[in-house]
Amino acid sequence: MITLHALQYSRALRVSWLLADLGQPCNRVDYDRTADFHAPDSLSRVHPLGKSPVIEDEGEVIAESATILRYLAAKFDDTTHSPPPGSAAYWHHAALLDYVESSFAEVAAGGIMPAFRGDPVPQDASDAIDRHLAYLAQALGDGPLLFGDRAMLADIQFSYIIAMLDRVGLLKNHPRIAAYWDALQQQPGYIAAVDAAGPMAPPA
Known part of the structure; x- marks a missing residue:
């Protein structure tokens, strides 16, 4: 199962949205923001830049929202979230x-x-x-x-x-x-x- 590292109030909801559309569960690991609205240090143990969202799947660690969305669409053979290829x-x-x-x-x-x-x-x-x-x-x-x-x-x-x-x-x-x-x-x-x-x- 895909693990999603999700920072509170962040771009991670994009990934949760697509997974919901695809009917795919995930192991979501939530991270609260600090008092000054930054990501906690614990995210740096997932990605060197302390980024979110990050997913882990089959030993791969993948960051960047657009890349994650494309990865999930490809992994689950989804053709419903982009126009016909080549058009x-x-x-x-x-x-x-x-x-x-x-x-x-x-x-x-x-x-x-x-x-x-x-x-x-x-x-x-x-x-x-x-x-x-x-x-x-x-x-x-x-x-x-x-x-x-x-x-x-x-x-x-x-x-x-x-x-x-x-x-x-x-x-x-x-x-x-x-x-x-x-x-x-x-x-x-x-x-x-x-x-x-x-x-x-x-x-x-």
Whole structure:
């Protein structure tokens, strides 16, 4: 059975979501955040960088959310969480899946971190977030999710950053993205993951 090392209020819920969708159990090892919202030192015994999520499967230790999601889809022969291979939609989906952490997350953090501390969001950070959320709104097309009404791997990958932006009030001027977040929260796998492990974002 897969072991999931899951930090509280973290990207680990992405993995729990996909496992729930796939009907696959896991041995979830939970880690509470420290008083300053950091990961505990104990996670460093799992991964040298103290990362979460991390999974262990058949002697392999695998980190990075997008890699874990792809690994699980391949392991369980899942074809329901990405468009048909070789199609234009397939490559668009692959780009969005990587975009979340390679480009979007750093921009979003520029607003999330000061807002989380109760500080004003710098104007340049706010402008950058607005540009990226406009890009995401365009990617949604007819919606409600990126490729219709069923969550793909990229939707699952987006969920954590969107949850954190919502948590600090940075979706107020982006009704299309707020509606996207509402639709994500209605997905059965998301509901099951939250029921089992708690919410993605910390309470206000």
